[in-house]
Amino acid sequence: MNPLDILAMRQNRRSFLSRSTVGLGSLALASVLKPWQSQGANLAASTQWPGAIQAIPQLQKAKRVIYLCMAGGPSHLETLDYKPKLAEMDGKPMPESFTEGQPIAQLQGQKLKCLGPQHEFQTFGQSGQQIANVFPKIGEISDEICIVRSFHTEQINHDPAHTFLNTGTSISGRPSMGSWLWYGLGSESENLPGFVVLTSLGKGGQGQPISSRQWHSGFLPSNFQGVQFHASGDPVHYVKRPPGVSQNDQRRLVNAVNALNRELDSVVDDSEISTRITQNEMAFRMQTSVPELMDVRNEPQHILDLYGTEGGDGSFASNCLLARRLAERGSRFIHLYHRSWDHHGNIKNNMRTSAKEVDQASAALITDLKQRGMLDDTLVIWGGEFGRTPMAQGSGRDHHIRGFSLWMAGGGIKGGTSYGETDDLGYKAVVDPFHVHDLHATMLHLFGVNHKELTYRFQGRDFRLTDVHGNVVKRILA
Numbered sequence: 231m232n233p234l235d236i237l238a239m240r241q242n243r244r245s246f247l248s249r250s251t252v253g254l255g256s257l258a259l260a261s262v263l264k265p266w267q268s269q270g271a272n273l274a275a276s277t278q279w280p281g282a283i284q285a286i287p288q289l290q291k292a293k294r295v296i297y298l299c300m301a302g303g304p305s306h307l308e309t310l311d312y313k314p315k316l317a318e319m320d321g322k323p324m325p326e327s328f329t330e331g332q333p334i335a336q337l338q339g340q341k342l343k344c345l346g347p348q349h350e351f352q353t354f355g356q357s358g359q360q361i362a363n364v365f366p367k368i369g370e371i372s373d374e375i376c377i378v379r380s381f382h383t384e385q386i387n388h389d390p391a392h393t394f395l396n397t398g399t400s401i402s403g404r405p406s407m408g409s410w411l412w413y414g415l416g417s418e419s420e421n422l423p424g425f426v427v428l429t430s431l432g433k434g435g436q437g438q439p440i441s442s443r444q445w446h447s448g449f450l451p452s453n454f455q456g457v458q459f460h461a462s463g464d465p466v467h468y469v470k471r472p473p474g475v476s477q478n479d480q481r482r483l484v485n486a487v488n489a490l491n492r493e494l495d496s497v498v499d500d501s502e503i504s505t506r507i508t509q510n511e512m513a514f515r516m517q518t519s520v521p522e523l524m525d526v527r528n529e530p531q532h533i534l535d536l537y538g539t540e541g542g543d544g545s546f547a548s549n550c551l552l553a554r555r556l557a558e559r560g561s562r563f564i565h566l567y568h569r570s571w572d573h574h575g576n577i578k579n580n581m582r583t584s585a586k587e588v589d590q591a592s593a594a595l596i597t598d599l600k601q602r603g604m605l606d607d608t609l610v611i612w613g614g615e616f617g618r619t620p621m622a623q624g625s626g627r628d629h630h631i632r633g634f635s636l637w638m639a640g641g642g643i644k645g646g647t648s649y650g651e652t653d654d655l656g657y658k659a660v661v662d663p664f665h666v667h668d669l670h671a672t673m674l675h676l677f678g679v680n681h682k683e684l685t686y687r688f689q690g691r692d693f694r695l696t697d698v699h700g701n702v703v704k705r706i707l708a
Contacts (some may be wrong), residue, residue, distance in 0.1 A: 279424075280451075281416030283684055291642025291708070292419070295411065296553045296564045298592060300584075302388065302438050302571030303634075305618035305627050306563030307656050311379045311636035312360045315654040316620050320346030324621045328657045333356040335386050336574070337621060344655065345622035348578040357646030364585040367593035368637075371435045373446040373646040374596050374605070374635040375612075376706045380650025381658035383631045383666050388438045390574070391615035391631070396444050398670055398695050405448035405480035405686075406456065407670060409562035410695045412449075413454045414684045415677060419560030421519035425456040426561050428549040434584030440567050449688040452597055454504065456565065460544075466690045467523050473653025521708055523555055537594040547591035554598055570638070571614055575626040596639050609676055611642025611669075620655045633659035644708045664703060671700030676707070 309312060324342035349362045349487035354369035359377060361369045368375075385391040397404040405413070408425035417424030431437045445456025459465045491580045496555045526534070526541035529551070529606045534540055546568045572583045592612060599605040617634025618627030635650035639645060653662035671681040674695070681700055685692040 263391070274590065278420045279412070279416045279694055281414055282686075283414050283679060285415060285678030287678065289648055289649050291675075292640075293607040294562055294564070294596065295408075295609045295611065296557060296608065297566065298550075298588075298595075298612040299392075299565065299567045300612070300614040301392070301567045301569045302435055302572045302573075303391075303614045303616045303618060303629055305573060305577060305581065305619060306379070306572040306583070306633070306635035306652070307347050307618065307627070308349050308577065309365065309376050309585075310360075310364050310637065311652060311656055312362075313620070313652075313654065313656045315413040315526040316344055316656055317346040319344040321654070326657075328653070328655060329621070332632065333352075334619070334621075335625055337619065338627045340619040344620055345503070345627060346609045348581060352701065355646065355674065359646070359648065362581075362585070364582050365412050365589045368587045371593045371596045371639070374600070375645055376643050377635060377637045377648040379633075379648060379652060380446075380649055380662050380664045381617075381634050381636050381666075381669075382659045382663055383611065386616065386629050386631050388615060388629075389441060391629075392444050395666055397410050397448070398667060398697055398699075400666065402443060403446070404693070405454070405695070406445050406567055407451045407673070407695055408445060408456050409447040409454040411563050411674075411677070413686070414674075414679060415452050415562060416560045417560055422523065422556065422559055422561055423457040423535045424560075424562040425454065425565070426556050426563075427456045427458045427565045427567070429458070429569065430527050430546040430549055431546060431569045432568055432589060432670075433545070433582045434582075434586045436572035436574070436632075437527055437569040438572050440569060447685060449480050450686060455562075459520075459524075465520050470540060479495050513702070519559070523552070523559065526551060526555070533598065536598060538590045545589050545591075546593075550591040550595045554595060554602075555606075557599070557604060563574060573618065573626050574628065575624050577618075577626040601642060605640040607641060609643065609673065610639045611673075612624065614700070631656075632657055633663075638706070642708050644706055647706065649703070649706050654700045662703075662705075665699070666702035667696045668703050669674075670695045671704050672706070675702040 299596065307316065310703070322344050326596050349364050351360045352360055352363050352369070353359070355372035355374050357548070359372035359375070361372060383391060383394055385394045385400050393402055394400050407671070412424035425445065429440060442458065447455040468498060524542065529541070536546045537550060537551045539545055541548050542553055546566070549566050553566055556564045568588055569655040570587060571582045596605065596610060599608050599610070614634070615634025617630045620631045633656065649662060650659060650664050652658060653660045674681040674684060681694065681696045685694045
């Protein structure tokens, strides 16, 4: 016999034995220890993935997330964290005791001067929350929100900071939090993706680009990747059938392609082929569900007025309305990016512009969800990838990671409260620091999931969203 044939035969026998003995043994062990991981090879067995882990019913407060990302890094000092001491020190040298040895983005090596708050703050609601007066509508819902004033992160430039906020690591290629939630808990919709992304571009600052890898599924199967919907025009590329092709024609084509894929999968056993089958089915269903989603003509005029949009104009307000419609239809994670918050200069006027672009719609989303009885189980998060420095950068502020703010509402969050503090100048989180890992751990807790148990084995290691960090911050929970 030809030596190459002998080698091939031995290799085939070796492969067979590994798959039929060790392979089956490992699979059986995995099903005993962590049943959801044994399903990884057939994630696409049905269009609607049920989730890799079961939530604890008595702990589950949230069923979905709407994350309003103010991309570019809004200044906490002109939004949610009033610092009268910084106002007193306006124009004076920044004390070196604050900044010595600390990472500073573009101000490194320069003379640092304090820049006082550029907008006044006022007290809102029965809770007495202090919020900048350029956000009057958010002020009106102050009793529904929890303001975290001690948020901090680890990456000082935009793209790495978004990566860290989304994935819990600065290493590109890891799964985003939306993918983790979809994988872990599944989606309530068969006709729309469990993880949807919408972007808008404002006029109040530099519109830093947002890479699509920010909603990537990483090493999770690719059917858990976020799907970007365009806010104007065709929401998804090629969602419409070509002229002259009927729904029945499309159905027969999808069936034929899926049959070929299943035949190949029976030979090579590749989980990505199963994913392809699932995505073909989802794409077919989206040809009906997506146009219906985007058609807001059936929304009453008072709702359109509430958000300040007629829909379909690509604005943040339009995207907030679409986010509510996606939440109603069962999407698990809806991520909105509004790009306008990189205020290196003219922060006073640019902040006023950026605030006006998002204030009404952000508040409208909370009001609308509450009116529909959805706020109790919808977690809404509002904030950026980092904050801005108390030090002046001309008429603006530089990137800042040591202490900044965000707010959350619904989904088990205690409204009308605040958590944590920065120092007198708003430089560093000094009371109850709240890390990105803590945000992820707390978010998963609100879904009834222990963040240490939602794992995925990759390259011989169990990975999780919070890596080896993260604590549930129970004081902000209702």
